[in-house]
Amino acid sequence: MADLETFRSETRAWLEANCPPEMREPVRDESDIYWGGRRATFKNGAQKAWLEACINKGYTVPSWPKAYGGAGLSPAEAKVLREEMGRINARPPLSSFGIWMLGPALLHFGTEGQKQRFLNEIARGEIRWCQGYSEPGSGSDLVSLQTYGEDKDDHWIVNGQKVWTSYADQADWIFCLVRTDKADKYSGITFMLFDMASEGVSTKPILLISGNSPFCETFFDNVEVPKSYGEDCPAYVGQINRGWDVAKYLLGHEREMISGADGGDRTSGIGAAMKRHAGKLGDELDPVLRAELAMFDVDALAYSAMGEKFLDEIKVGKAHPAQPNMMKYAGTELNKRRHELMMAAGGSRSLEWESEETEGGKPSRSWLRTKANSIEGGTSEVMLNVIAKRILDLPGA
């Protein structure tokens, strides 16, 4: 414990010295988030300085081993760092699907060569990754995916289409589920890694109801994917035809992330903020809205205790392996309710789509964005199926 307190005071001092004041202000729009990659540009010097300081310290991926660009922090130390960053509202220096998704998969399934190369690239923000999972005909039933890699000895020729590929138009590389054996549904998928600059890869952004385009359609037209990128560095994670194991592991991870179990805005009450918001507009909360906000806050604060319990239990292996599905279900449904209430509390002001006062329609665009929460990464209905089968052990589920 004494060591942890030392770590806390050192961390606090380090943050004080290295986190520029601009990086302690709330994220206002997409340009405030640094995603990294070949084409990335910094919004300002502060963003660059903050990233570089974190890279040198291993703090873009604090719990990864030092050899792969991390700081090798223990879970307790990582929690202290999160708390201390939260205390000064420090922005994450680097956001990426490499950190959230591919990294954990490589740490679990990757070869040493893959870890050395890809994890370090991710930690330094050099390569921006995207995820190729869903297809037009394979949404909830992901395992039915059809994108096919034809075996040509030392390479595959990949043909097919992915959809809902987050930021595919800005990504450098893709981790992608590709069918390599048509005869075996589950054991016929390979988790491939390849360059989005490869010939035959094209992307097309999808305009969403929020007016934003965070997702793309991604097309593969005779894309040549080599089987290896050098010694001990295969172009696939895990084994050929066993990519579904990696995908399942990552889906669990993704559900945990979307659930908001690790706290933040999503798990706190909103009633007091809505009252202040209404007050600024010269309004007051309708008593029935206040009552709904109170009921919501009960659920939100209870869920935040659940998030804390869930993370505590995961650390010691006490959590049910299917529990992330419950967290994802409850957390996303709650978040949708949160934004419905925030829209109601904001009244006609919340309807503004482009005004300066709403920072470009943030309330309405965020509200619409949350509707995807209970669809992406497994729909609420699929989550309920999984709970029925794996936790409640219901027949035929």
Add this chain to the structure above:
Amino acid sequence: MPLYHDDDQAMLADTARGFIAEEGNIAKQLRHWRDRDCKDGFGHGLWKQMAEMGFTGMLVEEADGGLGMGHVEAGIVLEEIGRNLTPSPFLTSSVLAATALNYGSDDVKGRYLPGLIAGDSVFAVAIDETAKHRPSRITTRAERSGNGFKLTGSKSFVVYGGSAGMIVVAARTSGSDEDADGITLFAVPKDASGMSHDAVRLVDSSMATHTRFDAVELDGDAVIGEIDGGRAVLDAMLLAGRVGAAAEGAGVARGAMDMTVDYLKQRKQFGKLIGEFQALQHRASHLYSEVEIARAATIKAQQLLDAGAPSADLMISVAKAKVAKTARLAVQEGVQMHGGIGMTDEYDIGLYMKRDRALAEFLGDAYFHANRVATLSGY
């Protein structure tokens, strides 16, 4: 502190689960006493056994003869009581009254705690005066009279008021009805002259009383804590009682859910188990999710209260409200998914529905506590 039971607590949970399932189950206790029209509403034999196991004095300091445990531990016992619908004065006597007596002088402690811990004397608490929980308003008055007090007024929903030997009464010794100050707590013998108890059986077969005080004469040493300074004691009782009721309610929710999920795996219609129908699977999964969250809120509230954290107040109301909503969902889904037999007295699921109704009302329902969450949050 991690939000799960440590090794000692897990061991206690094993012990409590086994013991209460064996001795406190529905057939042996709730139905047994109900079907004999027992006016006490609970079994004294089981209460004695719980005393022998040390449960009755869990929240009493070791120096005063108790186990010096916390609300996490008391909650473990209460969750099993809830799961088995065990009629027991644990919540009133060992949680609410014990919390009050812990504030008493050495004299008060010495007089009442040994009997409470031994299970020889059962305590009830008299707080509410109207049909809804509203502890901010106390109109029952204790006027000074000689060396003591004269108590006048009435209380309702005094759980086990007819079978308890002693009643902890919150009364006003100064100020007006809505004042925070001016409250004093008294330990009043049930059969004191001038007291009358109108016993009523409640929907869940538990027994409560409307208790009237008609110039009941009390000695000065009946006072628990400070004269006029009883609000602090009352608040402490309410925190302990509410978090305890949340734990018991979480047990009711779990018991109803487990019974219902089991039933889905047994009942066949249209040639298959009804648990194969996705319409029911999704509702069961949603219920599971809510029950898990309610339990998490409860243990968080228990830990905060044990740590003496100021935020315990808010989290306890969160837990009480969340559990009330969740247990309500559990018993309603339970009866519906059992179909026609869910409406029969023979099946236990209906008993869960009745117990939830009474327990949720005790010390404030979901509306009361959601309102409290809003007020404490500043809106």
